[in-house]
Amino acid sequence: MELYDCQMAPNPRRARIFIAEKHLDIKTNEISIIEGENLKEDYLKINPWGLLPSLVVDENTVISEVPSIFLYLESMHPEPNLLGNDLLETVNIQSWERFSEMNGMQAVGEFFRNQAEPLANRGMPGFSGVAQVPELVGRGKKRAEWYYSQLNDRLGKSAYVAGKRYTAADITALCVVDFGKAVGLPFEAGCTNISRWYDEVSKRPSSKM
Amino acid sequence: MELYDCQMAPNPRRARIFIAEKHLDIKTNEISIIEGENLKEDYLKINPWGLLPSLVVDENTVISEVPSIFLYLESMHPEPNLLGNDLLETVNIQSWERFSEMNGMQAVGEFFRNQAEPLANRGMPGFSGVAQVPELVGRGKKRAEWYYSQLNDRLGKSAYVAGKRYTAADITALCVVDFGKAVGLPFEAGCTNISRWYDEVSKRPSSKM
Numbered sequence: 001m002e003l004y005d006c007q008m009a010p011n012p013r014r015a016r017i018f019i020a021e022k023h024l025d026i027k028t029n030e031i032s033i034i035e036g037e038n039l040k041e042d043y044l045k046i047n048p049w050g051l052l053p054s055l056v057v058d059e060n061t062v063i064s065e066v067p068s069i070f071l072y073l074e075s076m077h078p079e080p081n082l083l084g085n086d087l088l089e090t091v092n093i094q095s096w097e098r099f100s101e102m103n104g105m106q107a108v109g110e111f112f113r114n115q116a117e118p119l120a121n122r123g124m125p126g127f128s129g130v131a132q133v134p135e136l137v138g139r140g141k142k143r144a145e146w147y148y149s150q151l152n153d154r155l156g157k158s159a160y161v162a163g164k165r166y167t168a169a170d171i172t173a174l175c176v177v178d179f180g181k182a183v184g185l186p187f188e189a190g191c192t193n194i195s196r197w198y199d200e201v202s203k204r205p206s207s208k209m
Numbered sequence: 210m211e212l213y214d215c216q217m218a219p220n221p222r223r224a225r226i227f228i229a230e231k232h233l234d235i236k237t238n239e240i241s242i243i244e245g246e247n248l249k250e251d252y253l254k255i256n257p258w259g260l261l262p263s264l265v266v267d268e269n270t271v272i273s274e275v276p277s278i279f280l281y282l283e284s285m286h287p288e289p290n291l292l293g294n295d296l297l298e299t300v301n302i303q304s305w306e307r308f309s310e311m312n313g314m315q316a317v318g319e320f321f322r323n324q325a326e327p328l329a330n331r332g333m334p335g336f337s338g339v340a341q342v343p344e345l346v347g348r349g350k351k352r353a354e355w356y357y358s359q360l361n362d363r364l365g366k367s368a369y370v371a372g373k374r375y376t377a378a379d380i381t382a383l384c385v386v387d388f389g390k391a392v393g394l395p396f397e398a399g400c401t402n403i404s405r406w407y408d409e410v411s412k413r414p415s416s417k418m
Contacts, residue, residue, distance in 0.1 A: 049359075061297060065307050067276075068300045075296045087284045088270060091277045098274050123348070127355060135342045139332070146336060150258075 003028045004046055004054040006038070010105060010179035011125075012053035013209060014066045017171045020206035022077045026055075034118045039127070050126045067097070070168055082168045089163070096154075096162040096169035104147040104176035111140025112183040141185060147176070148187040148194065155193035166201065174201050212237045213255055213263040215247070219314060219388035220334075221262035222418060223275045226380045229415035231286050235264075243327045248336070259335045276306070279377055291377045302371040305363075305378035309370070313356040313385035320349030321392040350394060356385070357396040357403065364402035375410065383410050 003019070005012045005028040019026055031037045031052055038050045047054045047064045054064040055072065063069050074083045084090030113119050114136040123130040151173060154161065162169035177198055180186050187194050201207060212228070214221045214237040228235055240246045240261055247259045256263045256273045263273040264281065272278050283292045293299030322328050323345040332339040360382060363370065371378035386407055389395050396403050410416060 063300055063304065065304045067307070068304045071303065072296065072300050087281065091272055091281050094280065095272065095274045095277045098276070124352065130348060130351065133342060133344045133348065135344065139339060139342065142339065143333065 001026050001058075002056045004031055004043065004052060004056070005029065006031050006033050006052045009033055009052055010108075010175045011066055013175045013178075014172055015053045015055065015069050016209035017175070017206045018070055018073060018082065018168065020209045021080065021082060021166075021171070021204075022073060024073070024077060036122075066101075066172075067094070070097075082166075082171070084167070093162040093167045093169050097167075097172045100147075100151070100161070100169065100172040100176050103143065104151070104173065105179070107140050107143035107147055108176060108180045108183060108185055109140070110136045111144060111185050112179075114140070116183075144180060144185050145188075148180075148191055152187070152191040152193045155197045160197070160201075166204070170197075170201050171206075174198070174207060210235050210267075211265045213240055213252065213261060213265070214238065215240050215242050215261045218242055218261055219317075219384045220275055222384045222387075223381055224262045224264065224278050225418040226384070226415045227279055227282060227291065227377065229418045230289065230291060230375075230380070230413075231282060233282070233286060245331075275310075275381075276303070279306075291375075291380070293376070298372070302376045302378050305371040306376075306381045309356075309360070309378065309381040309385050312352065313360070313382065314388070316349050316352035316356055317385060317389045317392060317394055318349070319345045320353060320394050321388075323349070325392075353389060353394050354397075357389075357400055361396070361400040361402045364406045369406070369410075375413070379406075379410050380415075383407070383416060 003015060003026050005016065007030060031043050033052065037043060038052055044050060046056065046062060049064070051064055053066070053069065054062050055069045056062050057072070063072055070083060074081070084093045109125070113123055114132040114134060120132060121129060123132045151161070158164070160166050160170050161173045177187060177194065212224060212235050214225065216239060240252055242261065246252060247261055253259060255265065255271060258273070260273055262275070262278065263271050264278045265271050266281065272281055279292060283290070293302045318334070322332055323341040323343060329341060330338060332341045360370070369375050369379050370382045386396060386403065
């Protein structure tokens with residue numbers, strides 16, 4: 001099993017943290033998105049859409065969607081449980097994990113991708129040729145602020161994103177928050193609930209991944 | 210159990226078709242997105258983010274992400290199987306279902322939402338206040354054409370989207386294709402593999418939902 005990874009990218013980091021929480025040792029191969037290695041022939045043989053991460057399970061199976069990588073690894077290595085111990089917990093974690101992806105990761109992503117110089121013709125992840133749209137910098141900022149406000153409300157009522165314990169929903173939220181910090185779109189100081197949660201989850205060894 | 214639905218919207222349709230394939234009888238409540246009913250107080254009590262569909266399971270549980278609605282219904286009503294009979298099939302169906310959502314549904318969605326008059330201040334699903342971005346009409350078209358080309362390639366190698374049988378991945382792809390047709394962004398006549406598949410899946414009684 002091998003993970004095709006990109007150290008600076010937030011979606012591969014979701015997989016790296018999940019793997020670290022499971023105490024798994026999986027070989028990684030670094031592919032630079034900034035240098036466009038993800039769109040070159042060698043990598044397109046692994047993942048024809050040029051997306052990262054990809055988990056190569058064997059010669060017949062490549063998993064390249066993060067929620068599917070989570071599901072595969074959890075099924076093969078159930079402990080510690082990160083995706084839910086029963087149906088309602090599983091549904092709840094999946095919904096909150098997805099909430100951070102659709103509203104947080106995509107928001108910070110459009111803020112970043114539509115202004116970053118090396119991504120001039122890559123306004124969307126993966127396949128190239130989509131021009132940057134400058135208006136999406138502001139839209140991404142507005143959406144990210146909405147996301148942070150909702151996350152802050154949630155963490156005022158709940159110790160962790162999906163409930164009383166650390167799960168995959170915290171992994172994706174942490175990757176969004178650190179991505180936002182890295183690209184100049186951090187949560188505001190008034191988001192004290194995010195701050196409390198962020199300090200705690202950032203202490204976990206997996207967060208160094 | 211009740212489904213909050215919107216007849217003209219493609220994401221609630223994913224849930225409606227899934228429910229029909231399971232032969233379930235679930236009460237539905239119509240919420241008009243065009244008239245903004247999804248952003249009014251009554252509905253925000255059900256789903257504070259104003260998104261559709263929502264499956265109200267009981268007074269404590271509302272599921273408002275389509276993949277989570279799929280997972281809940283499949284777990285409670287396993288037959289006919291739509292999400293996979295073993296781990297690798299489950300991962301494969303999940304990946305293809307998500308492929309259509311992220312690349313197809315979001316592409317046609319941005320084409321439509323950024324020009325439709327009634328959605329002038331609702332350039333994103335749910336919470337209002339995000340202005341339309343005219344450049345996204347063209348970007349959505351380009352992304353949708355890329356999606357159709359990939360779907361056509363896939364259906365040249367595979368009877369159904371995720372493999373040899375009808376699954377949730379076909380439901381989401383069908384909802385994308387019909388959404389594209391409805392808003393003036395249909396697949397091109399040259400996509401003969403999509404056409405062959407589309408004719409077949411459209412004959413299923415569930416497609417009338």
